[in-house]
Amino acid sequence: xxxxxxxxxxxxxxxxxxxxxxxxxxxxxxxxxxxxxxxxxxxxxxxxxxxxxxxxxxxxxxxxxxxxxxxxxxxxxxxxxxxxxxxxxxxxxxxxxxxxxxxxxxxxxxxxxxxxxxxxxxxxxxxxxxxxxxxxxxxxxxxxxxxxxxxxxxxxxxxxxxxxxx
Amino acid sequence: xxxxxxxxxxxxxxxxxxxxxxxxxxxxxxxxxxxxxxxxxxxxxxxxxxxxxxxxxxxxxxxxxxxxxxxxxxxxxxxxxxxxxxxxxxxxxxxxxxxxxxxxxxxxxxxxxxxxxxxxxxxxxxxxxxxxxxxxxxxxxxxxxxxxxxxxxxxxxxxxxxxxxxxxxxxxxxxxxxxxxxxxxxxxxxxxxxxxxxxxxxxxxxxxxxxxxxxxxxxxxxxxxxxxxxxxxxxxxxxxxxxxxxxxxxxxxxxxxxxxxxxxxxxxxxxxxxxxxxxxxxxxxxxxxxxxxxxxxxxxxxxxxxxxxxxxxxxxxxxxxxxxxxxxxxxxxxxxxxxxxxxxxxxxxxxxxxxxxxxxxxxxxxxxxxxxxxxxxxxxxxxxxxxxxxxxxxxxxxxxxxxxx
Numbered sequence: 001x002x003x004x005x006x007x008x009x010x011x012x013x014x015x016x017x018x019x020x021x022x023x024x025x026x027x028x029x030x031x032x033x034x035x036x037x038x039x040x041x042x043x044x045x046x047x048x049x050x051x052x053x054x055x056x057x058x059x060x061x062x063x064x065x066x067x068x069x070x071x072x073x074x075x076x077x078x079x080x081x082x083x084x085x086x087x088x089x090x091x092x093x094x095x096x097x098x099x100x101x102x103x104x105x106x107x108x109x110x111x112x113x114x115x116x117x118x119x120x121x122x123x124x125x126x127x128x129x130x131x132x133x134x135x136x137x138x139x140x141x142x143x144x145x146x147x148x149x150x151x152x153x154x155x156x157x158x159x160x161x162x163x164x165x166x
Numbered sequence: 167x168x169x170x171x172x173x174x175x176x177x178x179x180x181x182x183x184x185x186x187x188x189x190x191x192x193x194x195x196x197x198x199x200x201x202x203x204x205x206x207x208x209x210x211x212x213x214x215x216x217x218x219x220x221x222x223x224x225x226x227x228x229x230x231x232x233x234x235x236x237x238x239x240x241x242x243x244x245x246x247x248x249x250x251x252x253x254x255x256x257x258x259x260x261x262x263x264x265x266x267x268x269x270x271x272x273x274x275x276x277x278x279x280x281x282x283x284x285x286x287x288x289x290x291x292x293x294x295x296x297x298x299x300x301x302x303x304x305x306x307x308x309x310x311x312x313x314x315x316x317x318x319x320x321x322x323x324x325x326x327x328x329x330x331x332x333x334x335x336x337x338x339x340x341x342x343x344x345x346x347x348x349x350x351x352x353x354x355x356x357x358x359x360x361x362x363x364x365x366x367x368x369x370x371x372x373x374x375x376x377x378x379x380x381x382x383x384x385x386x387x388x389x390x391x392x393x394x395x396x397x398x399x400x401x402x403x404x405x406x407x408x409x410x411x412x413x414x415x416x417x418x419x420x421x422x423x424x425x426x427x428x429x430x431x432x433x434x435x436x437x438x439x440x441x442x443x444x445x446x447x448x449x450x451x452x453x454x455x456x457x458x459x460x461x462x463x464x465x466x467x468x469x470x471x472x473x474x475x476x477x478x479x480x481x482x483x484x485x486x487x488x489x490x491x492x493x494x495x496x497x498x499x500x501x502x503x504x505x506x507x508x509x510x511x512x513x514x515x516x517x518x519x520x521x522x523x524x525x526x527x528x529x530x531x532x533x534x535x536x537x538x539x540x541x542x543x544x545x546x547x548x549x550x551x552x553x554x555x556x557x558x559x560x561x562x563x564x565x566x567x568x569x570x571x
Contacts, residue, residue: 020245020320021298022307037308042426049308056305118378151378153420 016040070094092122093150095158099142102164109136117158119150173215174225178435180206180215181442192303192539194296196500197531199438200524203445210450219446222439229440230508231409232433233501235391237294237323238413239426246324249317256314256478257321260496263477265290267470268463275459277516280336284510287329288523289463293500294319296531300495300538311488314478315495326502327410330509331357331403337513338402353403360394360411364418372419380428387416387425388432404509437501444504447511448524456522463526464533471497476552486553490545491538498534499527 016024019039026038030050037049044059057065097103103111114120124131124138125145131138140146150158181202185195206215216222268289272282297319306312330337334353335346363371375386391412398408416425475493479485507523537544 017248018242018245019307019313020242020316021240021294022302022316025308039307041302041307047305047307049305054305054308152423 091150091152093148093155094125095146095148095155095162097140097142097144097146098163100164101142101162103140103162104142105139107137107139108134111140117150117161118154119148119158121146122149123147174439176215177202177206177442178438181438185438192535194293194299194498194500194531194535195438196293196296196441196504197528199441200445200448200504200528203442204448204450204524205445207446207448209448216446219443222443222446225436226440226443226508227405229433229436229438229443230406230505231391231395231436232429233437233440233505234327234406234409235395235413236426236429236433237326238410238415239417239422239429241320241323241414241417245317245320249313252482253314253317254321256481257318259477259481260318260474261290261322261325263470263474264467267466271459271463271466274462277518280513281510281516281519283333283336284506284515284519285463285522287326287333288503288506289467289499289526291322291326291329291499291502292319292496293498293502293531294323296498296500296534297495300498300535304538306491309488309491311479311482311484311492314482314484315492318478318492318496322502327357327407330407330410330506333506333509334403336515337404337509349402352401353407356398356401356403357407357411360415364411364415367415368418371415372421375416375419375425376421380424383421383424384428384432387429390416406505406509440508441501441504444508444520445524448521450521452518452521453525456518456525459522460525460529463522464529467499467530468493468497468533472548476548479553484553486548486550487542487545489548489553490541494534494537494541494544497530497537499530503527 014026014028016026019025023039023041026040028036028038030036034051039047039049040062041047044062046057046062046065048055048057108121121134122132123146124134124140125147126141126143148158181199184202185193185198188198189195203219204210206213207219208214208217265286268286269282271289272285273279275282275285277285297315301307301312301315331353332350334349338346338349340346340349371390375383375390377383377386391409394412394415395405395408398411399405416422419425472489472493475489475496478492479489503523504527507519510519511517
C-alpha cells in the first residue's frame with residue numbers, strides 16, 4: 001500500500017450537511033466544475049443529482065459504491081449487507097491507529113481491546129497484507145488500519161482509546 | 167379476546183391494503199387509513215367492524231405517542247439554527263400567515279373560541295410525514311427550495327409542541343379563567359423542565375435507557391416514552407407533548423440514532439391504528455353540516471400556502487417554480503390536524519370538528535400531492551414579475567453548491 005498522502009485540509013473537503021427528517025446532502029463538483037449533489041436517505045438509499053437527472057441506488061448498491069470509492073475491497077458487500085441484518089446495529093468501520101498512542105507496539109490481548117472498548121477487531125490492514133481475524137498476540141503499529149465491528153456510539157470512545165485520551 | 171384480535175387484524179389489513187392501492191396512484195397513506203376507518207365505522211352504512219371505537223382508545227393513543235416521540239427523537243437544534251435568519255423568517259411568515267388565517271377562519275365559522283384555536287392549529291400546520299415523502303418520491307431533495315421546505319417543517323414540528331402547551335387550558339377542560347391559567351403555567355413549566363433535562367440531563371437519562379441489545383433498548387425507551395407521556399397527561403398537559411418531550415430528551419443521548427431506527431416500525435403500526443380509529447369516529451351523516459366550512463378552509467389553506475411560498479421564495483432569491491414547489495408540498499395536511507382534533511374530541515369540544523377535519527385532511531392530503539406532481543403548471547400561473555432576481559430553474563436543477571460554513 002502506498003504511503004498515504006497528507007490529509008487534505010478541512011476547507012477543501014466537502015462535508016455532508018443534514019437534511020432534517022430526510023438524511024444528508026453532499027454538494028460536490030465534478031472535474032469540469034459541474035455541480036453534483038449526493039443525497040443519502042435515512043434508509044441508506046443514495047440519490048445522485050447531476051444536471052437535472054437523478055440516479056437512485058438502493059442501500060445495498062450504495063454501500064458497494066461506498067466501499068469501492070473508499071478502496072476497501074476486503075469484505076464483499078453482500079456479506080456486509082447480511083452482517084448488518086444478523087448483527088443488528090453493529091457496523092463495520094475503519095479506524096487508524098494514531099502514532100504516539102498507547103496502543104502502538106502493544107498486543108490486542110495486552111490492551112484488553114474488546115473488554116475496554118466493546119469493539120471487535122475483524123482485520124488489520126497493514127502494508128499490502130491484510131491480517132484477517134488477527135491473533136490476540138498481534139501487536140498494533142502506528143498507521144495500522146483496523147477493521148472493527150462496532151456500534152455507532154462506540155466509535156468515538158474507540159478513537160479516544162486509541163489516542164490515549166479516554 | 168379472540169374476536170377482538172380478529173377485528174384488529176382486519177382493521178390493520180384493511181388500512182394497509184387500501185393505502186397500498188393508493189400508493190400505486192401516488193396518494194399518501196394517512197388519508198387512506200382514515201378512510202378505512204370511516205368505511206367500517208359504526209356511523210357508516212354497510213359493514214360495521216367496530217361498534218364501540220372508544221374501546222380502541224388505548225391502542226390508538228400508542229400511535230399518537232409514537233408519532234410525537236419520533237418527532238422529538240429526530241429533532242436537532244442544529245437543524246433549527248443551520249438555516250439562519252432567512253429560514254427562520256420564511257418559516258415565521260408561513261406559520262404566521264397560516265395560523266392567522268386559520269384563526270380568522272375559525273372565528274368566522276363561529277363554533278366558539280376554543281374551537282377556533284383548534285381550527286387554527288389544524289389548518290395552520292403541515293403534515294411533515296406527507297411533505298417529506300412527497301419530496302423523496304418526486305426526487306426533489308437536491309432542489310434549491312428543499313432546504314427551505316424541510317426547514318419550515320422542522321420549525322412547524324417544534325411549534326406544534328409549543329402550541330399544544332398553549333392550548334392546554336382549552337384541551338384540559340378548564341372551567342374557569344383561574345383553572346385555565348393554572349393549566350397553562352403547568353404546561354409551560356413541564357416544557358421548561360423537560361427542555362432543561364434535554365439540555366443538561368442527556369448523560370443521566372442516556373444511562374437509564376442505554377442497552378447493548380436492541381431488544382432491551384426498545385423495552386427501555388418505550389417505557390420512558392410512556393412514563394413521560396403518562397405523567398404529562400396526569401398533569402393535564404396532554405400525553406402528546408409528553409411523548410414529544412420524551413423524544414427530545416433522548417435525542418441528546420448517544421443512542422438517539424438507534425432509538426430512531428427502532429421506534430419507526432412501532433410508530434408505523436400504531437399510527438396507522440390511530441388514524442384508523444379516528445376514521446371510525448366520523449359520522450358521514452354529519453359531513454353535510456360542515457361542507458361550507460371545509461370548502462372555505464381548503465381555499466384559505468391553498469391561497470395562504472401560495473402567498474407564504476411566494477414570500478419565502480422572494481426572501482431566499484428563488485424562482486417561481488420553486489415557489490410552486492413549496493406551496494404545493496407544504497399545503498399537505500395530515501397527522502397534526504388529526505392529533506389536534508382527537509385531543510379536542512377528548513376535551514368535549516364541538517363534535518362538528520371531527521367531520522370537519524376529517525374531510526379537510528382527506529381532500530388536502532390528496533390535492534397537495536396531485537398539485538405537487540404538476541407544480542410546473544402551477545408555476546405558470548404565477549406572475550413572473552413577483553420574482554425579480556431569480557433565474558428560472560427547471561425541476562431538479564441544482565445551483566452551484568452554497569459555500570459551507
